[in-house]
Amino acid sequence: MWSIINVELYKIFRRPRTYIAFGAIAALIIVIQLGLKIDGNTYAAFLMKDINDTLTVDGKVLNGYLICYILLQLLLVHVPLLVALIAADMISGEANLGTLRLLFTTPFSRTHWVLAKFIAASVYTILLLIWLAFLALFVSMWVFGTDDLFLMKSNYVVLIQQNDVLWRYVGAFVFASFSLLTVTSLGFLMSSLSNNSIGPIVGTMSAIVFFTILSTLNIPLFNLVKPYLFTTHMNNWKEFFDIQVNANNEAIHGSILNIPKIKNSLWVLTFHIILFVSASIIIIKKKDILS
Amino acid sequence: MSVIKVQHISKHFGSLKAVDDLSFEVQAGQVFGFLGQNGSGKSTTIRMLLSLIHPTSGSIEIFGKPIEKNRETILEQVGAIIERPDLYPYLSAQEHLQLFAKVRKQRIATTNIKETLEKVGLANRANDKVQTFSLGMKQRLGIAIALVHNPSLIILDEPTNGLDPQGIADIRQLIQHLAKEEGKTVLVSSHLLSEIEQVAHQILIIHQGKKMVEGVTKELLDPQKRIVQIKTTDDANALQLIAVGSFSNYLLPRKEGIFLKIPTYEIPLLNETLVKAGVALLGIETKNSLEDYFLQITSNA
Numbered sequence: 001m002w003s004i005i006n007v008e009l010y011k012i013f014r015r016p017r018t019y020i021a022f023g024a025i026a027a028l029i030i031v032i033q034l035g036l037k038i039d040g041n042t043y044a045a046f047l048m049k050d051i052n053d054t055l056t057v058d059g060k061v062l063n064g065y066l067i068c069y070i071l072l073q074l075l076l077v078h079v080p081l082l083v084a085l086i087a088a089d090m091i092s093g094e095a096n097l098g099t100l101r102l103l104f105t106t107p108f109s110r111t112h113w114v115l116a117k118f119i120a121a122s123v124y125t126i127l128l129l130i131w132l133a134f135l136a137l138f139v140s141m142w143v144f145g146t147d148d149l150f151l152m153k154s155n156y157v158v159l160i161q162q163n164d165v166l167w168r169y170v171g172a173f174v175f176a177s178f179s180l181l182t183v184t185s186l187g188f189l190m191s192s193l194s195n196n197s198i199g200p201i202v203g204t205m206s207a208i209v210f211f212t213i214l215s216t217l218n219i220p221l222f223n224l225v226k227p228y229l230f231t232t233h234m235n236n237w238k239e240f241f242d243i244q245v246n247a248n249n250e251a252i253h254g255s256i257l258n259i260p261k262i263k264n265s266l267w268v269l270t271f272h273i274i275l276f277v278s279a280s281i282i283i284i285k286k287k288d289i290l291s
Numbered sequence: 292m293s294v295i296k297v298q299h300i301s302k303h304f305g306s307l308k309a310v311d312d313l314s315f316e317v318q319a320g321q322v323f324g325f326l327g328q329n330g331s332g333k334s335t336t337i338r339m340l341l342s343l344i345h346p347t348s349g350s351i352e353i354f355g356k357p358i359e360k361n362r363e364t365i366l367e368q369v370g371a372i373i374e375r376p377d378l379y380p381y382l383s384a385q386e387h388l389q390l391f392a393k394v395r396k397q398r399i400a401t402t403n404i405k406e407t408l409e410k411v412g413l414a415n416r417a418n419d420k421v422q423t424f425s426l427g428m429k430q431r432l433g434i435a436i437a438l439v440h441n442p443s444l445i446i447l448d449e450p451t452n453g454l455d456p457q458g459i460a461d462i463r464q465l466i467q468h469l470a471k472e473e474g475k476t477v478l479v480s481s482h483l484l485s486e487i488e489q490v491a492h493q494i495l496i497i498h499q500g501k502k503m504v505e506g507v508t509k510e511l512l513d514p515q516k517r518i519v520q521i522k523t524t525d526d527a528n529a530l531q532l533i534a535v536g537s538f539s540n541y542l543l544p545r546k547e548g549i550f551l552k553i554p555t556y557e558i559p560l561l562n563e564t565l566v567k568a569g570v571a572l573l574g575i576e577t578k579n580s581l582e583d584y585f586l587q588i589t590s591n592a
Binding site for chain 2: 003004007011014016102103286289
C-alpha cells in the first residue's frame with residue numbers, strides 16, 4: 001500500500017498543475033500583505049470607525065495575528081477551488097488519459113488504488129494548508145509583528161492576549177484541514193463518476209456553491225437540513241477565536257466559548273469524508289474500465 | 292497446462308453483445324494469436340482477462356485460479372498492454388518503468404529497467420519525457436512496462452499499432468524470443484493477420500463477439516485445406532457449373548469471384564470439367580495466407 005501511495009504522490013508532484021495552487025496562494029497572500037503594509041493604517045481606521053467613540057485601543061491592532069485572521073477569512077473560501085483542481089482529477093484525469101487501466105492491471109485491488117489516491121490527494125491538501133499557514137501566519141508575524149488579537153464580530157468585540165493566540169491558530173488550521181479534506185473527498189467522489197477532468201472540478205465547485213447557499217439562506221425548510229450539510233460546518237474554525245468571559249466580562253485565558261459546536265462540526269465533516277470516500281470505492285469497484 | 296481458461300464468457304453493454312459465449316484455452320509457453328476485425332470484441336475479452344471489465348456471464352481462470360477471487364496473485368505474474376499506449380506525458384521512459392516497478396511486490400533491480408529499455412529499443416531515449424515520443428515509441432514503452440517485472444504471461448493487445456515496418460519486425464522478433472528463449476506464454480491480439488500467422492502457434496478468430504474458428508496455425512495453413520480463387524472467361528457460367536456439379540461441396544460463398552476450398556489433386560479435374568463446358572480457365576490463385584482465411588470467415592459471418 002505504501003508503495004502505491006508513493007507512486008501517487010510522485011505523480012502529483014511531477015505535474016506542473018500541482019504548483020499552480022501553491023503559486024496562487026503565495027501571490028494572493030503577498031499582494032494582500034503588501035497592500036496592508038503600505039496602507040494598513042487606513043484599513044484599520046476604517047475597521048475601528050464604529051467603535052472609536054466608545055473604545056480606546058492601545059497597541060498595534062494591525063499585527064501579524066489579525067492579518068492572518070483576515071487572510072484566512074478571505075482564502076478559506078477560495079482554497080477549495082484549488083483543492084478541487086487536483087482532487088477532482090485524481091481518478092477522472094487518469095481515466096481521460098487512459099492510464100487508469102495501467103494502474104488497475106497491477107497486483108493491487110481497486111480499493112487500494114482509490115485509498116492510495118485519496119491519501120495522496122489529502123497529503124497535497126494538507127501541504128497546501130501548511131503553505132497557507134506558513135505564509136499567512138508566520139510571514140505576517142515576521143512582517144507585521146505580534147500583539148493582542150483584536151477581532152470585531154457582528155455585535156461584539158473579542159480581545160485575545162497575544163500569548164493566548166498561537167494555539168488557537170493551530171486549532172483553526174487543524175479544523176480547516178477537516179474542511180478541506182471534505183472538499184477533497186467530494187472532488188474524489190465526483191472524479192469516480194466521470195471520465196474527464198473538467199466535469200468533476202466544475203461539479204465539486206457547483207456542489208459547494210449550492211450547499212453553501214442552502215447553509216446561508218434563513219428559510220425554515222432549509223433550516224431543517226442545515227445541521228447535516230458539510231458547508232454549514234466548514235467555516236467553524238472561527239469558533240477557536242470566541243472566548244469565554246467571567247462574571248466581570250473579562251476574557252478567560254485559554255478558553256473557547258463553544259467547544260461542543262467545534263466537536264459537532266468535526267463529526268459532521270468526518271462523516272462526510274467517510275461517506276464520500278466509501279461511495280467512491282463502491283463506484284470504482286463496480287465500474288467497467290472502458291477508457 | 293492451461294495458463295488461460297475461458298469458459299462461456301459473455302459481455303453485454305445494454306443490448307449490445309460485445310462478447311458472446313466465448314471459450315478458449317491458452318497453453319503454457321504458447322504464442323496465442325487472437326484475431327478479429329476492429330470492434331469484434333478482442334479488447335473487451337482482454338479487459339475481462341485482466342479484470343478491468345466484469346463479464347456478464349462465464350468464468351475465467353488464469354494459472355488455474357478464478358480471476359475474480361485471485362486477481363492480485365494472478366496479476367503479479369501478468370504483463371499487459373491494452374489498445375493505445377496511454378502514458379504520463381510529464382514522465383520519462385525510465386521514470387515510467389521505475390514507477391511500475393514500484394507497484395510490483397517483488398523488488399526490481401535498476402539493471403532490469405535498463406535491460407527492458409534496451410530490449411524495446413528505447414535505451415537512448417530513457418530520460419526523455421513521453422510527451423516528446425512518437426506513437427511507435429509510446430507503444431514500445433508500453434511493451435517495456437508490460438515486461439519490466441518479468442511476468443510469465445504477457446498479454447499484448449494490438450502491440451504493433453503505430454509502428455513502422457522495422458518496429459513491427461522487432462516486436463515480432465521480441466514475441467518469438469519471449470516464447471522460445473524465455474518460455475513465456477504470450478497472448479497477442481491483432482487485426483493485422485499477417486503479423487499473427489508468423490508468430491502464433493495457435494489462433495482464435497472472433498467476429499461480432501463470437502468465436503469463428505480456433506486451431507493450430509500450421510493446420511489452418513495446411514495446403515490441402517487452402518482456398519483457391521479461379522478466374523475464367525465466363526465466371527457466371529463457371530459458377531453455375533460448379534454449383535450443380537460434383538465440385539459444389541468445395542464452393543465458398545463470396546460476394547465477388549469464385550472461391551473453392553478444394554484439395555490440390557482435384558484442381559486438374561475441375562479444369563477439365565470447365566474446358567469441356569466451353570469455359571476457359573484464365574488462372575488459379577492459391578490463397579495461402581491466414582488473411583484470406585480470416586477474410587473469408589468474417590465476410591460470411
